[in-house]
Amino acid sequence: MRVLVAVLFSICCFPAAAADEAFVVRNAWVREAPPGAEVLAAYFEIENRTPAGRQLIAASSQDVERIEIHSVTLDKGVARMTPIPSLALPAHSVVALKPGGYHLMLHKPRRVLTDGMTVAIELRFDSGAPLTVQAPVRRGHGPMMHHP
Amino acid sequence: MNRNLSTTLSLIAAFLILVALGFLAGRVFNDPARRTTSDAYTRLEPAAALPEFELHDQSGQPFGLKQLAGKWSMVFFGYTHCPDICPTTLTVLREVERLAGGKAKNLQYIFVSVDPDRDRPAKLKAYVSYFHPDFIGATGTQTELMRLTRALGAYYEAGPSQNGGYEVQHSAGIFLIDPETKFRALFSGPHDAAKIANGLKQLRGD
Numbered sequence: 001m002r003v004l005v006a007v008l009f010s011i012c013c014f015p016a017a018a019a020d021e022a023f024v025v026r027n028a029w030v031r032e033a034p035p036g037a038e039v040l041a042a043y044f045e046i047e048n049r050t051p052a053g054r055q056l057i058a059a060s061s062q063d064v065e066r067i068e069i070h071s072v073t074l075d076k077g078v079a080r081m082t083p084i085p086s087l088a089l090p091a092h093s094v095v096a097l098k099p100g101g102y103h104l105m106l107h108k109p110r111r112v113l114t115d116g117m118t119v120a121i122e123l124r125f126d127s128g129a130p131l132t133v134q135a136p137v138r139r140g141h142g143p144m145m146h147h148p
Numbered sequence: 149m150n151r152n153l154s155t156t157l158s159l160i161a162a163f164l165i166l167v168a169l170g171f172l173a174g175r176v177f178n179d180p181a182r183r184t185t186s187d188a189y190t191r192l193e194p195a196a197a198l199p200e201f202e203l204h205d206q207s208g209q210p211f212g213l214k215q216l217a218g219k220w221s222m223v224f225f226g227y228t229h230c231p232d233i234c235p236t237t238l239t240v241l242r243e244v245e246r247l248a249g250g251k252a253k254n255l256q257y258i259f260v261s262v263d264p265d266r267d268r269p270a271k272l273k274a275y276v277s278y279f280h281p282d283f284i285g286a287t288g289t290q291t292e293l294m295r296l297t298r299a300l301g302a303y304y305e306a307g308p309s310q311n312g313g314y315e316v317q318h319s320a321g322i323f324l325i326d327p328e329t330k331f332r333a334l335f336s337g338p339h340d341a342a343k344i345a346n347g348l349k350q351l352r353g354d
Binding site: 077 | 315
């Protein structure tokens with residue numbers, strides 16, 4: 001019973017993370033979308049632990065047809081969403097993909113993605129091995145079950 | 149009196165005068181009756197009348213000035229193929245609705261889609277009701293949309309087609325329209341539910 005509680009606790013309360021030698025990804029989540037939505041957004045923080053600047057160049061998932069990296073800028077009150085070919089990850093730094101800013105745009109889900117499910121997203125970089133992130137689908141505010 | 153002392157005294161006097169003027173200016177500009185900007189919203193003085201416009205809502209029913217009259221309306225422009233800004237803002241508005249007293253009868257929330265080609269009534273309905281059963285979705289022809297956006301100073305523009313889809317840039321603000329169907333205030337963002345709810349309270353005179 002205690003093991004079960006511990007396991008449940010770690011699943012719901014620890015941020016979804018992934019790591020290899022070069023990168024650590026934290027607080028990954030996919031925003032649950034309204035029924036029939038053809039697009040969803042995924043967010044996370046990614047730390048580049050290497051002494052060299054790197055690039056996130058692509059992402060994919062079995063659960064959606066394709067993924068684009070997007071930037072959002074606010075220019076005189078107008079939100080502009082643009083797909084970008086790559087996202088720069090400076091050396092020894094953390095880049096945050098979060099609401100209102102950079103995000104992964106997930107196109108055409110192949111199954112309905114609802115709160116509680118997990119989406120495996122493969123991140124590919126300019127060099128080195130890809131990294132798979134397990135991103136929980138969350139309704140509303142954010143990766144943790146609290147109000148900011 | 150030697151020169152240095154008199155210079156110093158002059159400077160001190162000038163400084164004190166400036167402080168006094170600053171204090172008075174603060175009193176004038178912080179007077180609530182004149183204040184037009186809080187950190188959450190900009191209030192229009194005077195409120196701006198809106199022209200007639202003909203959109204339709206998520207049930208295909210007409211949506212225009214008649215549906216705005218008698219209520220405070222929080223209006224946000226977006227489109228359902230927007231995965232980030234639009235759901236984020238509608239989530240904030242859901243929280244505002246909760247904070248602003250739940251079932252306040254004369255307060256409504258309207259999502260105006262600037263992508264009428266893809267956002268047909270059924271799609272709009274599924275989209276807005278996901279955030280709150282009482283949220284209203286509206287859209288219409290480009291001509292009618294522009295009647296409204298121009299009056300509010302809102303902007304939108306569809307981008308080029310890529311991979312069979314397209315983005316639509318759009319104003320990210322939340323526009324408050326009063327029961328006389330006048331544009332009263334703009335919440336520019338970044339959108340914080342508590343700040344917006346407080347701002348609404350002030351603007352409605354709750």
